[in-house]
Amino acid sequence: MIPYILYTALILSACLMFYKLLLQKETFFQLNRLVLLSCMILAFILPLLPVPQQLSLRKDVIVKHIPLAETAVVKNQAVQLKAVPVQEVYIEQAKQTFDVDLLFHWLVYLYWFGVLIFALNFLMQACVLLYRAYSLSAIQDGKFRIVEITGDKAPCSFANNIFINPEKYEWETYTQILQHEKIHIEQKHTVDLLLAEVVLIFQWFNPFAWQWRKALESNLEFLTDDKMLQQDTVEKESYQFSLLKVAAPHFPLSLTTNYNQSLIKKRIIMMNSKKSSVHTTWKYFFLLPLLVLFVCLFNQPVAQGQTLNLNEESKEPNEHSNIQNGMDTEGSWFAVIKGNTVSIQFKNDESNNSSTTFQLSELKGLTKDMKGEFTITREAGIMNFEGKFEGNNGMGTYKFVASKNFSKEMAEEGVTITDESDLMVFFMVNVKTSYVKMLKKNGYKDIDKDQLIPLVSLDANEEYVTSIKQAGIPDFDLDDLIPFKSMGIDKAYIDEIRQAGYKNITADNIIALKSQGVNGKFIADFHNSTSSKDDDESGDNIIAFKSLNIDKKFIDSFKELGYNDLSNDDLMALKSLNITPAYINEFEKIGYKNLKPDDLFALKSLNITPKYIIEFEKIGYKNLKPDDLFALKSQNITPDLINEYKNLGFNDLDVDNVIAAKSMGVSPAFIKTMKEKGHNFKTLEKYIELKAVVGVN
Known part of the structure; x- marks a missing residue:
């Protein structure tokens, strides 16, 4: 895999x-x-x-595999001396692969654990969206459902649902939002995002997969903006200004199409960029x-799959030779003794192998430096070995014989085991019937064989299981116990989280907190540093703070500037937009003190810098309000453009007049053209009226 x-x-x-x-x-x-x-x-x-x-x-090299059973026969013939170097090569190879195999198996467990976590996150998001869609009041608009939400949350859409707070926007902006989201729905953009989320479940470790989702989301917004601007009723400048008003410092669920602040600048640039030529x-x-x-x-050549395997030609099919988890019930073994333990590698062919460590005392009948037979007996069955140890290194063949009595006892406990390959896995992990009884005693009635294997492998013993049971986590089951043990979550950690204020926390919440390294101290610092009371029992804000690296030092740095009542959403937006106290100080130096958080978000999103403001001050526009700056920047108005108006005789220009002229398309070139046609007005407002009434291009 x-x-x-x-x-x-x-x-x-x-x-x-x-x-x-x-x-x-x-x-x-x-x-x-x-x-x-x-x-x-x-x-x-x-x-x-x-x-x-x-x-x-x-350039694959085809290696003919010689079964060790045949090698044993050759040893007794005249070519015995030639077999010894081959044995040494195999043993040396086994030494080098033990540690690699162990690492490989842990990586497999880590990968599937990540898949589990991200799959749960996906399902939780989907459930939250569906719950909101059908629990809140909604208006049916044809095939669209307009779901009314509250608070300072950005509009978004999922499937045929549009989530929006109608009280937050004026009519024109509200209409444009609905048009925008309807395009998303008509073109089924939710399907794209769902596919991207599924990819992330299986590629969670791949940073390029996360960038892929971001690129896909950006392109969907570019596509929707392009469709919007193709409509005769939508003006580019007005639409761009609406985007700035809609963007909010709130992060909607990733399954939705939404107004993302970080995308606004890219979208505006793309809307104003030159259309690509067909020649590209x-x-x-x-x-x-x-x-x-x-x-x-990289793909497997067809012919390679047809290569004859000498090992398969030399023996008849074995009805019990079923491969599971990369192992057969019989094959070859290589071993190395280390102190009181022996690491044995079980090998079936060139690709399938597994390593397990046993106590040396479990090997019954072992005699070093002599070819012979020995066994390892466990409840699941008996492993019969044939071969020889030379010093601490050994090799030979093995065959596993399953215990029918064990299968019967497991069936009585409700655990069904169908074939020998399953029993061999139970043997390797050393699953015992007493372990199943212990789980049932602790209240876990429906036990699956696939749950037992990781639990025993992780050494989730009775003491651990009992302590977690006593922690009293609601709706806790065996599937939760596996990630708990693998992540080192114990009763002490659960108590620590509860003492920090989360009394009714669930297993999923605990897993999410632990995966982010959140402890009681971090939670205490979080509550002591924030005056906001909008945290919930799930600890979502705590997790977000930890993932964004928002700590007490970061929060205190804004308190020193007077920002004492920042909400959790404000803090997350500040961090995600990389707004720092140093950034705020740059504006304070030029007279912009006590800027509101929303103003800071807009300044950063529009890339408005103190240098940009100073350029306007040089031509006489001092003490510009933040709203004026937002409008100037969104309309791409520069001091040079204002000077062009002044050169045409408009000396006492108001900022609002310049913004209105630019949004209406009343450019200096347009004014020159109108003057040549005899329209000589003294004020810029007259040319704006001329443009609006006559509609001259």
Whole structure:
């Protein structure tokens, strides 16, 4: 599985770099959407495709495997001396692979644990959205449902639901929001986002996958903006100004299409950029050769799967030889004795192997430096070994014989085990019937064999299980116990979190807190540093603070500037937008004191700097209000543009007049044209009226 997942990650990463370098700035938004979706799907399909050997660029070496059972026979013949070096090579190889195998297995557990966490997060988001959609009051507008929300939350859409606070916006802005979200719904953008979230579940470790989702979301917004501006009733400048008013310092769920502050600047730039020429479409054709190259380089050649295996030719099929978890019930073994333990590697062929450490005392009948037989007996069955130890290194063949009595006892306890390969896994982990009885005594009645294996492997013993049970977590089950043990969550940690104020916390909340490294001290600092009371029992704000690295020092630095009543959302927005006390001090130096958090967010989002403000002060515009600055920047009004108006005779220009002229398209060039036609007005307002009434371009 891991090689497949890494191969998928490699394809996804390469496609993202291709998109970033060649396609990201193109205005073929619909085509870019197709590319992003196709590459997401192909990344998971391509690794599974076989490639003809003549097209393959792999240089695989085909090694003939000689069964150790045959080697034992050869030893008794005249070529016995030649077999010894081969044995030494195998033993040396076993030494080198023990540690690698152990690391490999832990990586597998870590990967699936991550998949579990992100899958739960996905389901929780979906449930929250559906709950909000059908629990809040809504208006049916054709196929659209307009769900009314409250508070300072940005509008967003999911499926056919539009979430918006109608009291927050004036009619024109409200209408444009609905038009924008309806385009998202009509083009089924929720499907794109859901696919991206599914990819993240299986590629959570891949930073390129997170960037892929961000690129996909950005393109959807570019596409929607483009559709909006194609409508005759929507004016570009007015629409861009509406975006600035709508953007809010709130982070909606990732499954929704929403007004994201960090995207506003990019969207405005893209709306004002020059449309891509059809002659640049040649870039898209380079994607296909890139994908073909990956297939030829890494995929399994067809002919290789048809290579005869000497090991399979030399023996008849064994009806009990079922592979599970990379192991057969019989095969070869290599071992190294270390003190009172022995590490044994079980090997079936060139690719399937597993390593387990046993106590040396468990090996009954072992005699060093002599070829012979010995056994390891556990409740699940008996492992019969044949071979020889030379010093602390040994090799030979093994065969597992399952215990029918064990299967019967497990069935009586409600655990069904169907074949020997399952029993062999139970043998390797050393699952005992007493362990199942202990779990049932603690209230866990429905026990599955797939739950037992990780629990025993993680050494979730009776003391640990009992202590977690006594912690009294609501709706706690065995599936929660596995991540608890793997993450080191114990009763002391649970008590610490409860003492910090979270009395009714759930298992999922605890897992999320532990995964972010949140402890009681961090929670105490959080509550002591924030005056906000909007935290909830789930600890979502705590987790967000930890992930954004918002600590007491960060909060106190804003309190020193007088920001004593910042909400949790304000603090998260400040951190995500990289607004620092030093940034605020730059504005205070030029007279902008006591700026509100919303003003700071807008200043940062629009990239308004003190230098930009000083340039206006130089031409006489001092003490500009933040709202004036937002309007000037969103309309791309510069001091040079104002000087052009002044050169036409308009000396006493008000900021509002300049903004109105720019939004109406009354440019200096337009005024010059009108003057040439005999329209000589003394005020800029007259030219604005002329533009509005006559509609001259």
